[in-house]
Amino acid sequence: MTITDAFRASILYFTDDPACNPDAMHWHSDGLLLLSGEKIAAAGDYHLLKTQLPPELTVSHWPGKILCPGFIDTHVHYPQTDMIASPAPGLLPWLETYTFPTERRFQDSEHAHEVADFFLDELLRNGTTTAMVYCTVHPESVDALFIQSEQRNLRMVAGKVMMDRHCPDFLRDTAETGAHESEALIRKWHGRGRQLYAITPRFAPTSSERQLVLTGELASQYPDTFIQTHVAENKDECHWARSLFPKARSYLDIYDQCGLMRPRAMYAHCIWLDETDRRRMAETQSAIALCPTSNLFLGSGLFHFEPAIAAKIPLSIATDIGGGTSFSMLQTMNETYKIARMGGHYLPAASMFYLATLGAARAMQLENTIGSFTPGNEADFIVIDPQATPLLARRSQHLNSLEEQLFVLAMLGDDRCVEATYICGKKYIS
Known part of the structure; x- marks a missing residue:
C-alpha cells in the first residue's frame, strides 16, 4: 500500500461502542493518520507509524488539535x-x-x-x-x-x-x-x-x-x-x-x-x-x-x-x-x-x-465504509480545535482526563471548533 498523505495530531476514533467495550475508544495524544489515496491506511501513535512515512512525503502537522472521523x-x-x-x-x-x-x-x-x-x-x-x-x-x-x-x-x-x-x-x-x-x-x-x-x-x-x-x-x-x-x-x-x-x-x-x-x-x-x-x-x-x-x-x-x-x-x-x-x-x-x-x-x-x-x-450499516479510522475506510475526517474559543481555552487549562476533554467539547463546542474538514483525504474549501 502506497502512503500518499500523512497527518500528525491527537487522534480519536472508535472500533466498538465504548459503553459495551472499554477498549473501544482509541486515543493517541501524539498520533499519525496515514492515507492511501482516498482511503485510510493506518492510524496510531506517531512514534510507531513514522517508519512507514515515505522520505519525500510532507506531514500535515496540527499541533494541539484532534483528528476525528467526520x-x-x-x-x-x-x-x-x-x-x-x-x-x-x-x-x-x-x-x-x-x-x-x-x-x-x-x-x-x-x-x-x-x-x-x-x-x-x-x-x-x-x-x-x-x-x-x-x-x-x-x-x-x-x-x-x-x-x-x-x-x-x-x-x-x-x-x-x-x-x-x-x-x-x-x-x-x-x-x-x-x-x-x-x-x-x-x-x-x-x-x-x-x-x-x-x-x-x-x-x-x-x-x-x-x-x-x-x-x-x-x-x-x-x-x-x-x-x-x-x-x-x-x-x-x-x-x-x-x-x-x-x-x-x-x-x-x-x-x-x-x-x-x-x-x-x-x-x-x-x-x-x-x-x-x-x-x-x-x-x-x-x-x-x-x-x-x-x-x-x-x-x-x-x-x-x-x-x-x-x-x-x-x-x-x-x-x-x-x-x-x-x-x-x-x-x-x-x-x-x-x-x-x-x-x-x-x-x-x-x-x-x-x-x-x-x-x-x-x-446505517456503513461501518465498513465511514465512521472510523479502520484501514480501508473512506478518509472523511475533521480537525477539532479544543481551544477554539476563549472559554474553551480557559477551561482546557484545568482538565483531568480525556473524558473531561471530550465532555467540555460537547458542552461548550460548536462550529468554531471545526478547524478543517477533509473529504476523501482532501481539505474542503468552500
Whole structure:
C-alpha cells in the first residue's frame, strides 16, 4: 500500500461502542493518520507509524488539535434550512405554517440548487461529512442535492419525500407516482459515486395505506437502499396515526405491516414507543435517529435511553434541521446529554462521540465504509480545535482526563471548533 498523505495530531476514533467495550475508544495524544489515496491506511501513535512515512512525503502537522472521523447526521431536512427557528405551538401547526409553504419552492430547480449548495457547505463547516437527508416531494430537489454532493465528492444519503394525503395539493403525489418517481431516482443515483438513495415516506399520516404498501414493495425490490421516515415524535401525531390506521397495533406497526422495517431503515424520534415496538426494532435492526434539539424546540418529549439500550436498538444522533436548532453535532451532543439526564441516564462524552461517528455508521450499516479510522475506510475526517474559543481555552487549562476533554467539547463546542474538514483525504474549501 502506497502512503500518499500523512497527518500528525491527537487522534480519536472508535472500533466498538465504548459503553459495551472499554477498549473501544482509541486515543493517541501524539498520533499519525496515514492515507492511501482516498482511503485510510493506518492510524496510531506517531512514534510507531513514522517508519512507514515515505522520505519525500510532507506531514500535515496540527499541533494541539484532534483528528476525528467526520460527524454523521442521520436525520436532516435540507429544504428546511431557510425556516430554521420558526415559532409554533407544536409539530403539526409548525408543519402547516412553515414547513409545507417553504418546501413548495423546491419545484424550482434553481432554488433547490441554491439551498443545497448552502446546506452542504454548512454541514461541512460544522464537521458533518455524511448525512441522511430529506428532500421534498419534487424530484428536482433530489437531483439538486445529489448534484451538489457529487461535486464535493461527499457520501450522502437522500430521497424524495412521498406523501399522497393530508398535505397541500402543491406537495401531493399519488401512491403510484411516488413509487415511480422514487424508483427512477434510485436507478439514477443509488451507488453513483458516493451517493446513496433513501426511500422516504414522510410519515404515516401523510401516506395512504396504498402508498406505504408500494413503498414497502420498492424497499424489497431494492434491498440495499435506505428507508427513512418519522415515528412516535409527538403525542398528537401518534393519536392521529393510530386513528388513520386502526388495524395497526401501534404507530410503528403501521410501517412494519407494510414491510418497512429492516436493516438500513432509519426511524427519527421514537419517543413514544412501547416495549413491543422496541423489541421489533431490535429484531429487524431498524435504527433510531435521536433528535434532541428538535424534540426540545417543538416540545415533543424526552427520548428514553434505558429501554432503547436494553433492547439493543442501533442508535445515532441527528440535528433534524429545521425543527432542530443547530447544524452542529457538538451542540446536538450537548442537548442529547441533557435529555438523557432528565430521564435518569448518564451519557458519557465518549458515548456521544461514538453515536456521532461509528455508532451512526453502524446504524446505517456503513461501518465498513465511514465512521472510523479502520484501514480501508473512506478518509472523511475533521480537525477539532479544543481551544477554539476563549472559554474553551480557559477551561482546557484545568482538565483531568480525556473524558473531561471530550465532555467540555460537547458542552461548550460548536462550529468554531471545526478547524478543517477533509473529504476523501482532501481539505474542503468552500
